[in-house]
Amino acid sequence: MSQTVDRALSILPLLAEGPANLEQVATRLDVHKSTALRLLRTLREHGMVYRQRDQRYRLGARLFALAQQAMETIDIREIAHPHLAALGERCGHTVHLAVREDGEVIYVDKVESRYPVRMYSRIGKPVALTVAACAKVLLADLPDAERRALAERLDYPSYTARSTPNAAAFLAELATVREQGWASDLGGHEESINCVGAPIRGTDGRVVAAVSLSAPNVVVPAEELLRLRPLLLRTAEAVSREYSGRTPVKEDHA
Known part of the structure; x- marks a missing residue:
């Protein structure tokens, strides 16, 4: 698994614990904020994460929809x-x-x-x-x-x-x-x-x-x-x- 994909997937269990801001995500992944932001943007574009008004990120609705679809199959x-x-x-x-x-x-x-x-x-x-x-x-x-x-x-x-x-x-x-x-x-x-x-x-x-x-x-x-x-x-x-x-x-x- 590429390092980029690995880091992106590591964000999801982090956000499953609750909303987190950019600095918290970067710290948990041990990467620069710019790298964390790029990963979050990609996940956000695919509906996997959602940015709240307070600038914190949480899991997105698309992720839950996919999970439900997977369970049904x-x-x-x-x-x-x-x-x-x-x-x-x-x-x-x-x-x-x-x-x-x-x-x-x-x-x-x-x-x-x-x-x-x-x-x-x-x-x-x-x-x-x-x-x-x-x-x-x-x-x-x-x-x-x-x-x-x-x-x-x-x-x-x-x-x-x-x-x-x-x-x-x-x-x-x-x-x-x-x-x-x-x-x-x-x-x-x-x-x-x-x-x-x-x-x-x-x-x-x-x-x-x-x-x-x-x-x-x-x-x-x-x-x-x-x-x-x-x-x-x-x-x-x-x-x-x-x-x-x-x-x-x-x-x-x-």
Whole structure:
């Protein structure tokens, strides 16, 4: 990378900390003011920085527009799949990736269990909002008013004796999910199936997807599945870091 490009790019994280004047930029880059001014002018011409009335510079709107456009073109499945496959290989259970879309939570990727007993879930199928671990992870991150309004308009089917019975119980469970950072479905949808889910977060910290581990009781009891929670959370965090660009693409899937 040329020195000029390197210096220009170094200005952006500086301004991400807050507005800075010409002298501050020059000092941080360890260059003459004329050099810093030339770099700032170039970035300004491309909308990457904006000069305020007080002559300080801040990040420009064009930079945010490009960032948003880039995020919209990122396929969370492509980033997450190697991590999901590694998780499935390590623990042997079914791994799902789910997102919220048009008011539903749907599976967008799945790694099958290595065991003969398989789950009937499929990619593209909506999940049961009031019981599924993935759904709880995604819905728990909604703003308070939106979360409450959603809970009050949902139906609460009694899939099993452990299904969420009503809006009050659902809101209480979502509050717990927000606090602890993970969710579970222990026989709430099917008596014989247990599941634990964890959030995948974007650059702004909001939940963009959920990853889960599921297994039938005949393969592993709920208590043993829950003991895999640290591994699941590390996987979700690894996907989050890569998705948000906080680490290089190469990542330890363990």
